[in-house]
Amino acid sequence: MAYDSFNVLKSSAVPLPIENVDTDQIIPARFLKATERTGFGDNLFRDWRYDKNDAPKADFVLNNPTYSGKILVGGKNFGSGSSREHAAWAIYDYGFRCVVSSFFADIFRGNAINVGVLPVQVSPEFLHQIFTAIEADPKAELEVSLPEQTITIVATGASEKFAINGYKKNNLLNGFDDIDYLQAMKLEISTFAENR
Amino acid sequence: MSNSPTTLFDKVWDSHVVRKIADGPDVFFIDRHFIHEVTSPVAFLGLETRGIGVLFPERTFATADHNTPTINQHLPVEDPLSANQLLQLEKNTAKYGISHWGLGNPKNGIVHVVGPENGITLPGMTIVCGDSHTSTHGAFGAIAFGIGTSEVEMVLSSQCIMQPKPKKMRINVNGALGKGVTPKDVALYIISKLTTSGATGYFVEYAGDVFEKMSMEGRMTVCNLSIEMGARGGMIAPDQTTFDYIEGRELAPKGADWDKQLAYWKTLKTDSGATFDEEITFLASDIEPMITYGTNPGMGMGISKQIPNADDVEGGVSTYEKSLEYMGFAQNDSMIGKKVDYVFIGSCTNGRIEDFRAFASIVKGRKKAEHVTAWVVPGSHIVEAQIREEGIYDILTEAGFALRQPGCSACLAMNDDKIPAGKYAVSTSNRNFEGRQGPGSRTLLASPLVAAAAAITGVVTDPREFL
Numbered sequence: 159m160a161y162d163s164f165n166v167l168k169s170s171a172v173p174l175p176i177e178n179v180d181t182d183q184i185i186p187a188r189f190l191k192a193t194e195r196t197g198f199g200d201n202l203f204r205d206w207r208y209d210k211n212d213a214p215k216a217d218f219v220l221n222n223p224t225y226s227g228k229i230l231v232g233g234k235n236f237g238s239g240s241s242r243e244h245a246a247w248a249i250y251d252y253g254f255r256c257v258v259s260s261f262f263a264d265i266f267r268g269n270a271i272n273v274g275v276l277p278v279q280v281s282p283e284f285l286h287q288i289f290t291a292i293e294a295d296p297k298a299e300l301e302v303s304l305p306e307q308t309i310t311i312v313a314t315g316a317s318e319k320f321a322i323n324g325y326k327k328n329n330l331l332n333g334f335d336d337i338d339y340l341q342a343m344k345l346e347i348s349t350f351a352e353n354r
Numbered sequence: 355m356s357n358s359p360t361t362l363f364d365k366v367w368d369s370h371v372v373r374k375i376a377d378g379p380d381v382f383f384i385d386r387h388f389i390h391e392v393t394s395p396v397a398f399l400g401l402e403t404r405g406i407g408v409l410f411p412e413r414t415f416a417t418a419d420h421n422t423p424t425i426n427q428h429l430p431v432e433d434p435l436s437a438n439q440l441l442q443l444e445k446n447t448a449k450y451g452i453s454h455w456g457l458g459n460p461k462n463g464i465v466h467v468v469g470p471e472n473g474i475t476l477p478g479m480t481i482v483c484g485d486s487h488t489s490t491h492g493a494f495g496a497i498a499f500g501i502g503t504s505e506v507e508m509v510l511s512s513q514c515i516m517q518p519k520p521k522k523m524r525i526n527v528n529g530a531l532g533k534g535v536t537p538k539d540v541a542l543y544i545i546s547k548l549t550t551s552g553a554t555g556y557f558v559e560y561a562g563d564v565f566e567k568m569s570m571e572g573r574m575t576v577c578n579l580s581i582e583m584g585a586r587g588g589m590i591a592p593d594q595t596t597f598d599y600i601e602g603r604e605l606a607p608k609g610a611d612w613d614k615q616l617a618y619w620k621t622l623k624t625d626s627g628a629t630f631d632e633e634i635t636f637l638a639s640d641i642e643p644m645i646t647y648g649t650n651p652g653m654g655m656g657i658s659k660q661i662p663n664a665d666d667v668e669g670g671v672s673t674y675e676k677s678l679e680y681m682g683f684a685q686n687d688s689m690i691g692k693k694v695d696y697v698f699i700g701s702c703t704n705g706r707i708e709d710f711r712a713f714a715s716i717v718k719g720r721k722k723a724e725h726v727t728a729w730v731v732p733g734s735h736i737v738e739a740q741i742r743e744e745g746i747y748d749i750l751t752e753a754g755f756a757l758r759q760p761g762c763s764a765c766l767a768m769n770d771d772k773i774p775a776g777k778y779a780v781s782t783s784n785r786n787f788e789g790r791q792g793p794g795s796r797t798l799l800a801s802p803l804v805a806a807a808a809a810i811t812g813v814v815t816d817p818r819e820f821l
Contacts, residue, residue: 177673178550178650182787187766191421191435193395193442195503205789210775233670235551238584238650239787240766241486241500242393264520264554264586265486269502323518325378336504340512341406343373343381347514350372350383351410 163333164276167256168301168312170227172219173292179232180239181266185248187240198244199251220252224296231258231288231300237266237277246273256302258309260285271326272336278302278309284318287311304331359625362591363522363557366497366622370480372514379516385479387414387509388465389452391421391439392768393484397507398446408450408510415474416447416454419464420485421768424731424758427457436769450510463734463760466490466702470574471736473603477592477619482509487702487784489580492589493573494596495622497557499587520586521555521631524624526562529638534818536712537572538704538782538801540564541579542644542654544636549668550652554584556632559624564638565590570599571708578703579784582651591623643817645689646786646799649677653786657804657816661687680788681796682776689798689814696779697728697809698791699802700758701765704782705733707740709802714746716806716820722754723812729771730755731763755809767792780808 189201206218214221230249236259237245246269249257255275260282262270270277280288291298291311299312304327310317322330329335340347373381389397394416401407408414421436431437440457447454455461461468466487469475477495482488486500505515527540545552558580565573573590580588597616600606607615642656655661661678663685664671678684683692699705699713710732722728730750732738738760741747747757764771765783767790773779775794782805786797800808803817810820 175670175672176676177670180650180785180787182766182785182790186789186793187768188793190392190768191433191439193439194399195396205793210793233673235554235584238550239486239581239785241484241488241502243396243484243502243504246502261551261554263551263584265500265502265581269504272502272504323378325375325516336516337400337404337406337508337511339516340381340508340514344409344512347372347381347383347409347512351513354383 162274164255164274164304164330166301166303166305167228168299169229170297171229171231171258171288171292171300172225172227173289174219174230174232175289177233178235178238181237181242181245182239184237184245185242190242190244195247196251198248199253202248202252228254229256229258229300229302230254231285231292234259234261234282236262237270238263241265241269243269243273246270246275250275258285258288258300271330274330276302276304276330278320280309280318280320284316287316359627361522361624361628361630362495362559362589362622363497366478366480367519379518381514382517383480383514384482384509385413386474386481388469388481388483388488389414389416389506390465390483390485391418391443393503394446394506395439395442396503397510398442400507401511406511408452410513411451413513414452414510415469416443416452417462417465417468418443418456420762420766422457422761423769424729424761424763424771427759431457460735463736464702464705464762466574466578467705467733467737470494470570471603471734473600473606476600476606476615477596478622482515486581487578489585489587490574490578490702492577492580492587493570494600495589495592495619497587497589500581520557522559523553523556523585523632523634524559524561524630526633526635527564527638528562528635529564531564531638531641534643534803534821535641536801536803537568537575539641539644541576542646542651542799543641545579545583545651546644546654547636548583548652550582550650551584553580556585558585558588560588560590561624562635566593569708570595571706574706575703579651582784592619643801643804645804645814646797647681647683647689649680649786649788651784651786651799653677654799657689657814661685661689690816692814693778694726694780694808694813695777696773697726697805698731698764698779698781698783699805700729700731700733700763701783702733702762703784704802705731705737707737709782710737710741710746711744712802713806714749716803716817717753717755717810718749720753720810722809726809726812728755728809729758729764731758732760734760764791766790773797780805780814
């Protein structure tokens with residue numbers, strides 16, 4: 159029940175060629191005070207996006223109308239730091255459905271899948287190709303196919319496979335979630351707990 | 355079960371797998387679940403929306419720590435959003451029958467401090483919390499790691515999460531540590547060598563002379579920082595030091611139960627001949643007091659060294675230069691002598707009694723530098739009481755330091771303890787990310803000894819001068 163299903167996503171992309179983008183940048187701690195999961199998109203990359211007077215910083219990519227799309231492309235080690243799922247919520251709430259990087263931090267990767275944002279890990283070379291393609295044409299489209307587990311730069315046709323385990327893939331394709339699965343095995347879990 | 359040599363990690367992990375999903379994660383049973391006010395409300399909301407309950411409320415423990423004020427805790431919390439989160443935690447725990455050590459409770463404190471000090475954290479357990487520094491509890495030979503809020507909801511409703519089994523890494527540090535070199539320095543040294551993503555995908559076991567001789571407080575500091583090199587968690591095999599720490603704590607096993615559990619805990623070690631996916635060995639004598647100069651915990655160096663050249667650093671030059679620009683530092687700069695505006699001692703990394711003893715050992719008989727604002731924040735009320743009992747409070751007061759009340763405080767600056775923009779803070783916490791301690795703040799991560807030396811001199815100072 160938790161999220162939209164994901165199948166094939168074809169979209170232009172927003173480039174963020176910075177390494178080690180940590181979850182404090184994605185959503186600073188002072189914005190973690192909500193008790194619901196919506197509305198975090200307004201504060202996505204808050205301190206990179208706005209100055210201290212809350213005026214948009216012109217040089218930050220989210221404030222540049224040239225770039226748009228449902229795919230965020232980040233540098234190596236995206237999502238490091240805190241376990242705050244708010245980071246994934248903010249990315250989702252802003253409108254992204256997929257994050258591409260050459261390397262993801264573990265907790266962020268799991269959180270992203272759990273909220274319906276697909277983390278696509280590509281080789282450093284392919285990441286470079288994506289950045290180059292967007293630089294050449296800011297409207298350059300990427301096609302992410304979950305059934306095929308491929309990501310393609312539409313203009314050049316360059317394509318790469320990405321990994322995801324079969325269970326999570328099936329969940330995302332169908333919009334299933336882990337809690338439904340676990341609810342269905344509560345008896346088995348209780349028996350396990352008793353025998354420990 | 356086969357008799358082939360097995361790692362500590364495998365022993366604990368494998369005994370908690372309820373079901374293995376083909377081409378998928380393990381359904382992983384959780385013994386102990388900690389929650390706090392910031393990452394739990396949406397999980398409880400999820401339970402309501404689905405109309406499901408909490409399966410084993412006695413296995414979850416709540417404390418308020420992340421957004422709480424560190425002064426005047428007897429007064430109503432001023433910030434309405436923080437107050438609401440605290441109220442939600444109180445209501446949610448009451449509704450489902452979950453233990454709650456809220457603000458004002460004598461057992462209140464930072465979740466990763468109060469769990470161990472009350473005997474909730476035990477060897478061989480699986481422990482999770484919606485906080486990445488849950489890795490702290492690995493110091494007891496537990497598998498402990500941070501989870502997201504969706505997973506908090508999973509644990510509440512089913513006492514399980516879905517986890518692919520990580521790879522295994524062993525990090526050995528052998529030999530003896532030099533003067534002024536603390537567990538924090540050992541951890542910052544390892545992270546500086548591995549980088550902030552060097553252990554991503556792995557669970558780490560720390561082994562070797564240095565960890566065997568280390569106190570439980572020190573082991574907690576090291577395991578706490580495992581996440582800062584990307585590892586999901588880190589653990590240390592339990593030994594007599596561990597058992598002595600646990601025995602007699604309020605919620606620890608007693609009597610025959612103690613004997614039974616102790617016998618099991620003694621089996622929790624890596625068998626000789628067991629293999630790891632990766633093994634790295636360092637020499638203790640190569641480690642000196644550490645300090646960070648950049649905007650991730652991997653950007654650290656020995657305090658007597660100089661900031662590296664971009665060309666000598668792994669990763670993108672532009673990211674590195676952006677980081678130094680944020681900090682206002684240049685390549686080849688020495689850190690010694692850099693002006694310090696704030697000093698923060700506390701957090702789940704260095705907020706335990708041993709940390710305040712170390713801090714006091716340097717400030718004793720000296721005075722805080724006038725221009726330095728210092729926040730001295732115990733990890734819990736129990737630590738606070740120890741500080742008073744041991745006379746550390748008097749030493750601090752005489753040296754011009756005020757003791758605040760427990761909480762996460764300036765580590766992530768969710769409360770009012772924010773470092774102002776552009777100011778430099780020597781901090782015993784765990785992250786020096788941009789804006790982590792307040793928008794525009796500049797963080798230098800270091801040990802309690804380095805923090806104390808900076809607080810006295812007002813500049814970055816090698817603490818060995820005072821020892």
